[in-house]
Amino acid sequence: AYVNMVGGQDELVFDGGSFIYSPEGELLARGPLFEENLLIADIHLKKNHRKNKQIYFHHEYQLDLINLGTLAHPRGETIKPRIRSAPRGLSEILSALVLGTRDYVVKNGFKKVVIGLSGGIDSSLTAAIAVKAIGAENVIGVIMPSRFTSRESLEDAHALAKNLGIQTYQVSIEDIVQQYESALAPAFTGMPRDITEENLQARARGNILMAFSNKFGWLVLTTGNKSETSVGYSTLYGDMAGGFAVLKDVLKTLVYKLSEFINREKEIIPQRVLVKPPSAELRPGQKDEDSLPPYAILDRILTEYVEKDHSVAEIIEMGFEPQMVKDVARMVDRNEYKRRQAPPGIRITPKAFGRDWRMPITNHFTNFMNNFQIK
Incomplete structure (x- = not known):
């Protein structure tokens, strides 16, 4: 994921357009240019983890589980990512x-x-x-x-x-x-x-x-x-x-x-x-x-x-x-x-x-x- 600055600062204009790519280079989500935006996308971590193991070395550690008890229940539906078209010219x-x-x-x-x-x-x-x-x-x-x-x-x-x-x-x-x-x-x-x-x-x-x-x-x-x-x-x-x-x-x-x-x-x-x-x-x-x-x-x-x-x-x-x-x-x-x-x-x-x-x-x-x- 790339989170880009958006907005004007004196003579500079930062264009925004934050985006999320999969490990395979697939564009999963992209925010609009030249405006503030909340960009949300669900990513299959286990699926990506299995693919990444074929490429990278991983080390496993035993960690204690801490139950916070305040987390919201996960949603049953997958959030469909948005790919906003970028303005041109x-x-x-x-x-x-x-x-x-x-x-x-x-x-x-x-x-x-x-x-x-x-x-x-x-x-x-x-x-x-x-x-x-x-x-x-x-x-x-x-x-x-x-x-x-x-x-x-x-x-x-x-x-x-x-x-x-x-x-x-x-x-x-x-x-x-x-x-x-x-x-x-x-x-x-x-x-x-x-x-x-x-x-x-x-x-x-x-x-x-x-x-x-x-x-x-x-x-x-x-x-x-x-x-x-x-x-x-x-x-x-x-x-x-x-x-x-x-x-x-x-x-x-x-x-x-x-x-x-x-x-x-x-x-x-x-x-x-x-x-x-x-x-x-x-x-x-x-x-x-x-x-x-x-x-x-x-x-x-x-x-x-x-x-x-x-x-x-x-x-x-x-x-x-x-x-x-x-x-x-x-x-x-x-x-x-x-x-x-x-x-x-x-x-x-x-x-x-x-x-x-x-x-x-x-x-x-x-x-x-x-x-x-x-x-």
Whole structure:
């Protein structure tokens, strides 16, 4: 019999699935994965003993019989062992994310969580996982539009909240951002608008979520995924601000697959969220692919570079566009400082950022790579 730990501990998730095998290798009973369970099976000890005597040496001892007098009468029927089917693929990943989220929230004494709902795929999946983990009544969504937020995104955020049955607040960041810009205008005179003004919006949203957290004692769940974390496509003290990162080790392409899996029986995440181009909506007409390769390609490069430890040269030999591989590797290497400041999150891959990925922040590796490794 193998008794396996089950539950979440910080970034780790133990999957359970305890099982009992006969001496012949026959599976007699197996518990479920990712949930606590009492596993019971009757084993024919005398039968097994006779078989074992053919294999092992045994010593017999004379022992005194002690009658406790309190033992229950043995049951006349044999308990039929259960062999629970093990979830595979997307079901297994989703179960791990749900269990890891639930145990982190509960074991750290939180009653509720708060999530910024943008109407995008990442916040939608994070909210859906949170509801599965701790119940809709314990999940709060905050919708924080700006002048760049599309009508469709607002509608999708509200539709998601309705489908999940969660409470929402809507707080505009427009006045807050304008106050920031007005206060900074004297120092920024004559300088063009750039990513600075975009990040002010993300940081305003982070401040609002942390205000809800401070006021009500709710845990902020961040919504960034592994693809964004890898290349630094996130804002320090903005969308990275929070206490737990549910999708920290989930690549963007897997985010879509998990969202479709959740919708397999009933539409929880609005269909439009699944098909519209991903965008941070921090400037007019912005799309993620303005700054990054298509996620289908980016995630394949990240898998080879981060999870499989292949060099840039090796990845280029696989047929990827050389300059794209160089750019992705450079973004991964120079954004270690951001990842060090990210909240903890659930590990589901063989190599997650953190203990599995040990890179110094201060280094000249990128220059070395440019000079010697990439031709």
